[in-house]
Amino acid sequence: MAIKDLTTEQRNPNTMHLDQMSALDLVKTINHEDQAVALAVAQADQAIAQAITAISKRYAKGGRIIYLGAGTSGRLGVLDAVELVPTYGISPERAVGLIAGGASAMYQAVEGAEDSPKLARADLQKLDLTADDTVIGLAASGRTPYVIGGLDYAKEVGALGVSVACVKDSQIGQHADIAIEAVTGPEVVTGSTRMKAGTAQKMILNMISTGVMVQQGKVYENVMVDVLPTNQKLVDRACRIINAAVGISPDKAAELLRDADNNVPVAIVMAKTGKKASEAKELLEQHHGRISEILK
Structure with a gap:
């Protein structure tokens, strides 16, 4: 044509x-x-x-x-x-x-x-x-x-x-x-x-x-969980994502994020399961990063 x-x-x-x-x-x-x-x-x-x-x-x-x-x-x-x-x-x-x-x-x-x-x-x-x-x-x-x-x-x-x-x-x-x-x-x-x-x-x-x-597990529920907290604005967003996904205080979310070495999915799995950071990271690797599968 x-x-x-x-x-x-x-x-x-x-x-x-x-x-x-x-x-x-x-x-x-x-x-x-x-x-x-x-x-x-x-x-x-x-x-x-x-x-x-x-x-x-x-x-x-x-x-x-x-x-x-x-x-x-x-x-x-x-x-x-x-x-x-x-x-x-x-x-x-x-x-x-x-x-x-x-x-x-x-x-x-x-x-x-x-x-x-x-x-x-x-x-x-x-x-x-x-x-x-x-x-x-x-x-x-x-x-x-x-x-x-x-x-x-x-x-x-x-x-x-x-x-x-x-x-x-x-x-x-x-x-x-x-x-x-x-x-x-x-x-x-x-x-x-x-x-x-x-x-x-x-x-x-x-x-x-x-x-x-x-x-690929980059979203949990409807929030971006693999955001990279490379500046203060994104650190704040990461804390708000954890807060929204888990329902904990902003201060507790910030503490979890630090313990998870700024890895939001690890922080969420820690909060949801009570696991340590290393254990949460291992679970994420086993389930290809999909938080919902870990929590089933």
Whole structure:
């Protein structure tokens, strides 16, 4: 399908007079269009859930999540990767964002980079891609050559390939093991896929990465337990997490956190079981970090 025929490239009949709207009408129009995004993402819920399960199995074996895209899609992948580190306490090597054209493309477009399948292959080879890894290829149009090249290389080495597009029957989906397609339709500003399509991709990435982290035991009940207390604000947050999970005083939570060597899951298990820090740590290792399993 030609680019001009993609739904993301069509003119939106609801916004033909966008340039004549008041600021309030413009805001209401954009908001009205955005309300359709969540419904589009909901249509892809089965594929998203399938991706979470498949990625989780590889991640548990030491595999990485590698995001791959160009332009807005690439930037969204980088954003999801970097935010997993402070949120869930993982090492930066476990979630990697690749954008066509390299780091400088985060701020300024690199001409021709997204049109090169070979560039994606080279970028993944530099990471020593393995069969335990997952490559999430992102392209609103569903046809970016850089993403197709990356997904093809993932298949060659046996890595899991997941595609995220905002058109039906996407080209990148044909090169992936799991194809996620949230059809968001014509944009408010024709072809500006940083809008509805970008929002849909962000929502999908939130679901995937959150789901994978939950299945790795990074969440207890609904609180982030693997937050890294690297500054006073995060130490305070860690104490509040322990307080919320266990129901003890802030002072007692701070004392437990110190005894647990700033490890929140260890502190929670200590509080819930009466075990020493070393025993709590051993239990967490035996149950792959999942506090709920220890407490059953």
